[in-house]
Amino acid sequence: MHIQIERSEVEHLALFGSLDTAGLDEIVGAATGRRYRASDTVFEQGEQATHFFVLVRGRLRVTQVTSEGQQIIIRMVNPGDLFGIAKALATLDYPGTATAVAESCALCWPMQMWTGLLERHPSLAIQAMQTMGSRLLEAQLRVRELSTEEVERRVAHAVLRLANQSGRKEPGGVRIDFPISKQDIAEMTGTTLHTVSRILTAWEGAGLVEGGRQKLLVRDPHGLVMVADGLRPCLL
Amino acid sequence: MHIQIERSEVEHLALFGSLDTAGLDEIVGAATGRRYRASDTVFEQGEQATHFFVLVRGRLRVTQVTSEGQQIIIRMVNPGDLFGIAKALATLDYPGTATAVAESCALCWPMQMWTGLLERHPSLAIQAMQTMGSRLLEAQLRVRELSTEEVERRVAHAVLRLANQSGRKEPGGVRIDFPISKQDIAEMTGTTLHTVSRILTAWEGAGLVEGGRQKLLVRDPHGLVMVADGLRPCLL
DNA sequence: CGGATTGTTGAGGATACTCAAGTTAGGTGG
DNA sequence: CCACCTAACTTGAGTATCCTCAACAATCCG
Numbered sequence: 001m002h003i004q005i006e007r008s009e010v011e012h013l014a015l016f017g018s019l020d021t022a023g024l025d026e027i028v029g030a031a032t033g034r035r036y037r038a039s040d041t042v043f044e045q046g047e048q049a050t051h052f053f054v055l056v057r058g059r060l061r062v063t064q065v066t067s068e069g070q071q072i073i074i075r076m077v078n079p080g081d082l083f084g085i086a087k088a089l090a091t092l093d094y095p096g097t098a099t100a101v102a103e104s105c106a107l108c109w110p111m112q113m114w115t116g117l118l119e120r121h122p123s124l125a126i127q128a129m130q131t132m133g134s135r136l137l138e139a140q141l142r143v144r145e146l147s148t149e150e151v152e153r154r155v156a157h158a159v160l161r162l163a164n165q166s167g168r169k170e171p172g173g174v175r176i177d178f179p180i181s182k183q184d185i186a187e188m189t190g191t192t193l194h195t196v197s198r199i200l201t202a203w204e205g206a207g208l209v210e211g212g213r214q215k216l217l218v219r220d221p222h223g224l225v226m227v228a229d230g231l232r233p234c235l236l
Numbered sequence: 237m238h239i240q241i242e243r244s245e246v247e248h249l250a251l252f253g254s255l256d257t258a259g260l261d262e263i264v265g266a267a268t269g270r271r272y273r274a275s276d277t278v279f280e281q282g283e284q285a286t287h288f289f290v291l292v293r294g295r296l297r298v299t300q301v302t303s304e305g306q307q308i309i310i311r312m313v314n315p316g317d318l319f320g321i322a323k324a325l326a327t328l329d330y331p332g333t334a335t336a337v338a339e340s341c342a343l344c345w346p347m348q349m350w351t352g353l354l355e356r357h358p359s360l361a362i363q364a365m366q367t368m369g370s371r372l373l374e375a376q377l378r379v380r381e382l383s384t385e386e387v388e389r390r391v392a393h394a395v396l397r398l399a400n401q402s403g404r405k406e407p408g409g410v411r412i413d414f415p416i417s418k419q420d421i422a423e424m425t426g427t428t429l430h431t432v433s434r435i436l437t438a439w440e441g442a443g444l445v446e447g448g449r450q451k452l453l454v455r456d457p458h459g460l461v462m463v464a465d466g467l468r469p470c471l472l
Numbered sequence: 473c474g475g476a477t478t479g480t481t482g483a484g485g486a487t488a489c490t491c492a493a494g495t496t497a498g499g500t501g502g
Numbered sequence: 503c504c505a506c507c508t509a510a511c512t513t514g515a516g517t518a519t520c521c522t523c524a525a526c527a528a529t530c531c532g
Binding site for chain 1: 308375
């Protein structure tokens, strides 16, 4: 689980962008490297928040479970992203569960260092603030989608977001580069796996995507954008 | 529109909680006071963000309009809240429109001062961060509600939130202390004013609330909590 | 006293959920 | 390598929720 992480692997991350060498050394030096295999959990909802993290490699899924036991996916964590920053949310517990969906590496720091590191490295504080800001905007975007759009468009938006954040170009389209189930997509869009399945088969018929067991290839991103924008619905 | 705001009116705000006298003087001294009448707009979605604000008195509504023209209410702004902090969101424009729903007073600063003020007053930076954090958590809560709950429960949650943030105890219940229409509630919960109307009449029958044109009185908060929790549905 | 805004209520229908059954793909162990 | 088992997925039928459309009533304002 514990591993060595090379400085060279993290110095290019946007989060550390405008740090000088000494600052980077201090920050990375204080961190511990950790490795997670697919389906390992990094921390769990409600657990006391002992550490905060930066994802170096791989992909995580952050979920929440409602009091009735329904699960939703809050977001996917991509390399370079801060996560588990409970202090910034003024919370003592992790508000969600983070699970690796692919082999992943992260740097982690004890939560007590949060305030000190931010104070000593203003550029880090600014980055952290911007992280929070973009997450807030994203959450508001999702609220807007859930409030005003029908399921097919919401799914289209979710798939496009996945393709942008975690897509790898390959001949014939953009491949989502980690295993993703219809259930996952349902939990990202507030619908059921049944409806997602029906929508994806329809899209497949229209040549927009190509599915498979925990696989997804976007063949026609532009066409998908049209679906997301409400032109060209693909269901009857 | 421009008014004088007394130091005594703002020094108790949580935002300025742990500032020393000199700091408070500097910050409040740099601010301009503004007054808004009900239905005045403070700033508009897409406009260049020239100032950031703290609400001193009154109540604002922050809305967004989708590309299709549908409006949703992002949040209500209560006294003591920061708003219009586009810099924190790494945006140059205001992402929403802020409108006074009651006679309101705000302090405002030119946006260029954002970074400087935060740097010189770390306690302010911490407060700003916590503001962002609680807003992010709230947005995620709303995503969860929209994803998993049916309309009646969402409306119950929204009304309870209003009662907690903007409610005034009065004999017979908790009064929402600004004019609020069914359309407003619909835009907070992702439904239509028709459905809200039906729900509120049902609740009125059950003795949970008392409505009226732009009026709302919560008679039985505990009963409403049960509705919000999914026990005791009031619609057939 | 109009006129406008806000709210009420009914009927009909669409979207998407639930329930149910069956299929496919992949991993595991013999 | 094949048989088996499970998790993921597909598809159909029936239906509930909630939206749309429409007409009307109440309230507020000048």
